Amino acid sequence: MDDCIIIGAGPAGLTAAIYLARFHLKIRLFDCGSSRAALIPCTHNHAGFPEGISGLDLLARMRAQAERYGAVREAVRVQRIEPGETWTVETASGTFRSRSVLLATGVVNNRPRSLPDDLHDEALARGLLRYCPICDGYEVTDKRVGVIGTGDHGRREALFLRGYTRDVTLIAPDAEHMLDAACVAALDEAGVIRVDGPCGDWAIKDDCLVVETAGGLLSFDSVYPALGSVIRSELAIAAGARGTEDGCLEVDDHQRTSLPGLFAAGDVVKGLDQISHAMGEAGVAATTIRNMLSEKEPLRR
Incomplete structure (x- = not known):
């Protein structure tokens, strides 16, 4: 016993x-x-x-x-x-x-569905993919940051990261964003860019994580999945x-x-x-x- x-x-x-x-x-x-x-x-x-x-x-x-x-x-x-x-x-x-x-x-953590496992692990090891802005938001100070998410959860993560850098883009994981008027107003006031999904064709290039979205190819110093x-x-x-x-x-x-x-x-x-x-x-x-x-x-x- x-x-x-x-x-x-x-x-x-x-x-x-x-x-x-x-x-x-x-x-x-x-x-x-x-x-x-x-x-x-x-x-x-x-x-x-x-x-x-x-x-x-x-x-x-x-x-x-x-x-x-x-x-x-x-x-x-x-x-x-x-x-x-x-x-x-x-x-x-x-x-x-x-x-x-x-x-x-x-x-x-829920991972981006379109991100292959091997690329995910490499990006994570190199700090190109991050899951905890409380833990490592300091490391992206004044860098270009992408947030994969939408709704209130995506809004909160994007606004939290706005405290470290002014270059924050919120990308919908699947198609169009699901944001109510209050979310849109808060993101606009903070200067957070919004881009529709879906996310796909991930790649690592020039020490950045690149993802294809409805707005074209976007390149980031770090990406945070805000997917719960x-x-x-x-x-x-x-x-x-x-x-x-x-x-x-x-x-x-x-x-x-x-x-x-x-x-x-x-x-x-x-x-x-x-x-x-x-x-x-x-x-x-x-x-x-x-x-x-x-x-x-x-x-x-």
Whole structure:
């Protein structure tokens, strides 16, 4: 019987593993290997790394720290979780029991459908394609930036980036823009250019990302897809946990979901999708788990 099973080994899951292992608890850490943090070529927004650090390097450091205290990451995808007096966690390699479960499964960004995978990965590695203006908007200061999106979500991203550069173009992903009068007025007031889609025939040329639109070929120093994301909350929702309309898990101030013994931290919870925020939530969740278990049975050496 485990004290806690952690599902997901991104910044939230690994932070929780460090805390829980140092609490001398028996834990399992399941990782299907798809942390969004692994896609970060270099972040300059994470405190403590003035020269920046890649997502892969950050995760490797965090894994090594967790393993130092006895946590072991298992490369297994969890198929189902079931509540009860103790939690049941089913994987392809077996079924496990635990006194608590922490879900740190994050989200998956929606990619431009017409962008080939190999070109996507190269553009991402070179900083020509970016997904988080909060993380790396500084890097596009005074550069030419494209935003793939429309509606209120596209408007918000374009206006956010307008705080870094005056050269922002909002491109509809499919056909004509879907913008109401208020969106059009806000974009016009900010000087954001609007171009209809669809987007296609992507290419990298002269260290720029080039895309064909209804307005012709456009070249950008960086492009931000503002196409939303898929929240990976399905395990908890299927078990009966409450979620928001967009699929995020509802939690209280201590990261407790609506199901006793089930906790959630990081991007799977509604909030600021930032590494630092995910790590803070994981610290709160792990401490609450420790205290909950101690109330049921005192933890003593």
